Amino acid sequence: xxxxxxxxxxxxxxxxxxxxxxxxxxxxxxxxxxxxxxxxxxxxxxxxxxxxxxxxxxxxxxxxxxxxxxxxxxxxxxxxxxxxxxxxxxxxxxxxxxxxxxxxxxxxxxxxxxxxxxxxxxxxxxxxxxxxxxxxxxxxxxxxxxxxxxxxxxxxxxxxxxxx
Amino acid sequence: xxxxxxxxxxxxxxxxxxxxxxxxxxxxxxxxxxxxxxxxxxxxxxxxxxxxxxxxxxxxxxxxxxxxxxxxxxxxxxxxxxxxxxxxxxxxxxxxxxxxxxxxxxxxxxxxxxxxxxxxxxxxxxxxxxxxxxxxxxxxxxxxxxxxxxxxxxxxxxxxx
Numbered sequence: 001x002x003x004x005x006x007x008x009x010x011x012x013x014x015x016x017x018x019x020x021x022x023x024x025x026x027x028x029x030x031x032x033x034x035x036x037x038x039x040x041x042x043x044x045x046x047x048x049x050x051x052x053x054x055x056x057x058x059x060x061x062x063x064x065x066x067x068x069x070x071x072x073x074x075x076x077x078x079x080x081x082x083x084x085x086x087x088x089x090x091x092x093x094x095x096x097x098x099x100x101x102x103x104x105x106x107x108x109x110x111x112x113x114x115x116x117x118x119x120x121x122x123x124x125x126x127x128x129x130x131x132x133x134x135x136x137x138x139x140x141x142x143x144x145x146x147x148x149x150x151x152x153x154x155x156x157x158x159x160x161x162x163x164x
Numbered sequence: 165x166x167x168x169x170x171x172x173x174x175x176x177x178x179x180x181x182x183x184x185x186x187x188x189x190x191x192x193x194x195x196x197x198x199x200x201x202x203x204x205x206x207x208x209x210x211x212x213x214x215x216x217x218x219x220x221x222x223x224x225x226x227x228x229x230x231x232x233x234x235x236x237x238x239x240x241x242x243x244x245x246x247x248x249x250x251x252x253x254x255x256x257x258x259x260x261x262x263x264x265x266x267x268x269x270x271x272x273x274x275x276x277x278x279x280x281x282x283x284x285x286x287x288x289x290x291x292x293x294x295x296x297x298x299x300x301x302x303x304x305x306x307x308x309x310x311x312x313x314x315x316x317x318x319x320x321x322x323x324x325x
Contacts (some may be wrong), residue, residue, distance in 0.1 A: 021168070027168060132210075
């Protein structure tokens, strides 16, 4: 950064012009994007292995949280991290419900430093619902069943948190 | 979408989650990028950058170890930074405006929201390629000009070329 309080405007070195061109056989066109999306779709089996690992991880973190509520902040963060990863990955592989559930769980945990019985129950519900989504291979929006699962979860969470 | 050939770009992925690294690498390679390096956190990114002449860094926000914000801060400001002008795309699952502001304030060029797709990643790479902004070297900031247009800036003009 500048040593004094002067503000300098600098033209950054243009290193990319020599390396990146427009058009030509290697250019990324719509077909190339579609090919890449197909390759991602073909990784769905790998995703299912990864998400199974994440489900084990988040269940373990939740079990630790239940057993050690004095250390709630750190353990909630552990649950949050896994939920956050699940949120980020689901949609990339066509499991949009996992992104929705991961996001909602993150929002529920966010800012909490302590944990109540109700909080633990809600976290259990989210984890259980994510397990159902994966075990039933509910990809995309899950159709009518997916909608039912999300609506049901929201109703139960509202009821036990007293916000229904 | 402009058709760029990005095959000769050197790209660094900084991400603590192996699955995300695999996903981003797969997309880049399918889009033709031949030279991709990986780092698991900000500290490792610095090590990789010392021997890898990256043209673009794709950095995750939230990582164990040295996180994304701190990594960008070091790249932009450290005296021993291998390339203070390195174009940086920050990947984040967060969408809050305040977090985006934090990242802009430490010199990120652009953002990529999770979940990512080939289309969203390529659109951010194109945005960086077409980003012709000057860099600002100020007492509390080093990075791309945060003013999107002159019209938006109403303050006193203190900058000198």
